[in-house]
Amino acid sequence: MTRLPYESGIKPHRYNRDTSNDKWQHIWRFTNVVMAVFFFLAGYVQLNDPDPYIWIPVYVVPAVLGLGIAVLPQLSENVVWRFLCVAHIAVCFAGVIYTTVLVIEKSLDVMVNPLQHEEGRELAGLLIVIGWLSLSRFTSLGSTNPNQGTMNGLLLLTVGLSLLPLLFWGMCFVQGLSQKLPHCTETFMG
Helix, strand or coil: CCCCCCCCCCCCHHHCCCHHHHHHHHHHHHHHHHHHHHHHHHHHHHHHCCCHHHHHHHHHHHHHHHHHHHHCHHHHHCHHHHHHHHHHHHHHHHHHHHHHHHHHHHCCCCCCCHHHCHHHHHHHHHHHHHHHHHHHHHCCCCCCCCCHHHHHHHHHHHHHHHHHHHHHHHHHHCCCHHHHCHHHCCCCCC
16 A cells, blocks of 8 residues: 555655745745835836936836746846846946936036936936846845844845835825925926
8 A cells, every 4th residue: 555645754745844934935035026026016117217228128127137036036046147146237237327426517516416417316226227137146045044043134134225215216206295305306207
């Protein structure tokens, strides 16, 4: 008579899951979905930009990479995914250098909030992309066997930080606030 795995004292794989690691995996996947939505929305509003051919890929590439991790977490260990991530970080870093020069030139005469200028908002977007892709690529967040204490704390911080861009963007839709906040100026103009 053939014994089933659970009758012999060996539990099937689905019963051997580490539920605490599973919980963190789900949080990491959710966070990637949130950031993918943010990046897709950021790419969408670039349709009215004078140079959408630059800015749409800047935001859509991390959206697709993040969505890929949300759907298939082990994708972050793929060589092609890692290469695309590092290559996009490098391109965005070059963009940071260029836009930083533009922001400095714009604010030489008067000290103003850089987010009041399109270049300042572009710089902030590039920094968000670099930060997110660096976190996704160079940490073990979302891996199947992370150092639990440190990585779980970093993951909670990441969840909070991933919600900030959406929160700041959402403030542009609040009546009265959109005129007072510099980052809302010309955000959705045609």
